[in-house]
Amino acid sequence: xxKERRILVAVDESEESMYxxxxxxxxxxxxxxxxxxxxxxxxxxxxxxxxxxxEYLFAGDAIASMEKYSRELANSVMSRAEEVYRDFxxxxxxxxxxxxxxxxxxxxxxxxxxxxxILVMGSHDYGFFKRALLGSVSDYCAKHVKCPLVVVxxxxxx
Amino acid sequence: xxKERRILVAVDESEESMYxxxxxxxxxxxxxxxxxxxxxxxxxxxxxxxxxxxEYLFAGDAIASMEKYSRELANSVMSRAEEVYRDFxxxxxxxxxxxxxxxxxxxxxxxxxxxxxILVMGSHDYGFFKRALLGSVSDYCAKHVKCPLVVVxxxxxx
Numbered sequence: 001x002x003k004e005r006r007i008l009v010a011v012d013e014s015e016e017s018m019y020x021x022x023x024x025x026x027x028x029x030x031x032x033x034x035x036x037x038x039x040x041x042x043x044x045x046x047x048x049x050x051x052x053x054x055e056y057l058f059a060g061d062a063i064a065s066m067e068k069y070s071r072e073l074a075n076s077v078m079s080r081a082e083e084v085y086r087d088f089x090x091x092x093x094x095x096x097x098x099x100x101x102x103x104x105x106x107x108x109x110x111x112x113x114x115x116x117x118i119l120v121m122g123s124h125d126y127g128f129f130k131r132a133l134l135g136s137v138s139d140y141c142a143k144h145v146k147c148p149l150v151v152v153x154x155x156x157x158x
Numbered sequence: 159x160x161k162e163r164r165i166l167v168a169v170d171e172s173e174e175s176m177y178x179x180x181x182x183x184x185x186x187x188x189x190x191x192x193x194x195x196x197x198x199x200x201x202x203x204x205x206x207x208x209x210x211x212x213e214y215l216f217a218g219d220a221i222a223s224m225e226k227y228s229r230e231l232a233n234s235v236m237s238r239a240e241e242v243y244r245d246f247x248x249x250x251x252x253x254x255x256x257x258x259x260x261x262x263x264x265x266x267x268x269x270x271x272x273x274x275x276i277l278v279m280g281s282h283d284y285g286f287f288k289r290a291l292l293g294s295v296s297d298y299c300a301k302h303v304k305c306p307l308v309v310v311x312x313x314x315x316x
Contacts, residue, residue, distance in 0.1 A: 005185075023306060025267055026304075027163075027186070027276070028185070028186075084298065085256070123300065136297075136300075138300055139294075139297050139300070142281065142294075142296055142297065142300070142309050145311070146311055147311065147316075148181060148185075148308055148309065148310040148311060149308070149309045149311075150306055150307070150308045150309075151300050151306065151307045151308075151309070152306040153303070153305065153306060153307075155304065156304075
């Protein structure tokens with residue numbers, strides 16, 4: 001029964017995802033044989049070609065500064081996640097991964113590639129319009145990943 | 159950290175839900191302070207009034223036999239669940255509940271009323287048409303319950 005488990009937690013800049021991580025540490029890490037995979041997905045770079053069509057061009061340094069911002073965001077999310085699991089005083093093995101692209105697709109591919117046994121994600125309480133526009137990452141993952149999926153809601157009073 | 163946890167597992171006649179129960183016993187029951195709430199939701203009784211409209215009436219004994227069938231189905235699901243957790247040799251506290259109505263709505267109300275901390279359910283791999291017709295119970299619950307939701311997929315090879 002005690003085999004290594006690999007738990008993938010999808011983290012982003014939201015408090016919801018940090019709550020999901022801490023819920024996971026409290027509720028799923030009872031065994032010492034767990035590897036925690038932290039995955040952050042950077043949004044895809046803007047579609048330059050469609051901007052060209054409107055005769056608008058990004059200057060090289062604007063692109064560089066967007067890439068720098070996206071790299072810094074990834075670092076800040078990972079440090080925030082580190083703080084969360086350091087608080088738990090756990091000796092769990094942690095692997096950090098940064099992907100890029102459409103979050104829901106990258107997460108599903110990562111589950112497969114990294115051999116995750118459990119996928120944990122926070123639930124964003126988007127309103128109707130944002131949900132209709134963006135779709136729900138957790139709905140998509142529930143349909144596409146093969147492992148159990150934990151969707152963690154952040155209680156209103158936390 | 160060690161407070162009582164109440165885990166609600168939605169069970170039905172599917173193998174998927176029994177797999178979800180056994181996954182839950184393996185992965186979530188490391189603490190002895192867990193109460194397992196097994197919930198089975200009976201489908202709502204047929205809408206007699208709409209059948210009246212087509213001048214078709216159920217005889218009293220037909221209704222009685224449908225109710226008997228539904229009761230027997232509930233009992234058989236619960237015995238199957240009992241077998242699953244007996245196999246785990248766990249001394250976990252179990253409470254069995256049977257509801258009636260639209261499964262997704264009854265499950266969400268039960269989570270609230272029974273004070274569940276975690277909701278666990280199997281994932282049925284319905285095809286496109288059945289999903290479009292029925293909607294997905296887990297999608298609905300992900301949107302409506304306030305506690306973490308675990309959607310357990312049954313691996314193809316089990």
